[in-house]
């Protein structure tokens with residue numbers, strides 16, 4: 001009985017070992033992969049900035065409020081907010097000797113937990129904004145835009161080069 005069970009476990013272990021191996025090759029990124037990851041995250045951050053632009057303008061009274069545009073942009077922002085972070089792969093920060101242009105400070109590697117907490121906070125705050133944007137409370141929407149903006153800024157102050 002025990003023997004049979006042990007034997008039947010062998011293929012599972014093999015699968016696990018193979019999965020582990022492919023994960024390993026994926027995380028030890030080549031120079032090209034690192035450049036791709038940097039470009040990817042910068043593009044994703046640029047998409048976020050483009051989506052939040054009109055939200056900030058409406059919140060600051062610099063652009064007429066349009067509930068439909070506001071809700072659409074807020075939903076887009078919430079959809080993109082989880083995406084840039086996977087591009088912060090090992091070896092892709094400033095001074096990491098990859099030759100690509102990046103403003104990502106080495107501090108990210110020193111305090112990854114704080115960095116991840118901040119990007120998770122952004123995911124949460126943008127989700128709240130998208131939810132408020134489907135409602136009627138304009139003051140709450142505008143306040144939430146400021147909260148999201150502060151979440152961007154807080155991370156930039158700590159982890160992005162000037």
Ligand code: HEC
Pocket residue numbers: 038041042043045046048049052101102103104105115116118119122148149151152153155156159160161
């Ligand atoms: C958890 C940290 C963090 C948060 C939150 C964050 N950013 Fe950034 N952002 C960075 C880092 C680090 C860089 C530098 C990336 C690089 O150059 O590789 C950056 C770069 C950028 C860039 C420049 C991209 C480029 O083309 O070089 C823009 C635009 C940007 N962020 C917008 C935003 C906006 C808008 C928000 C909020 C909605 C935001 N960021 C939230 C960390 C963050």
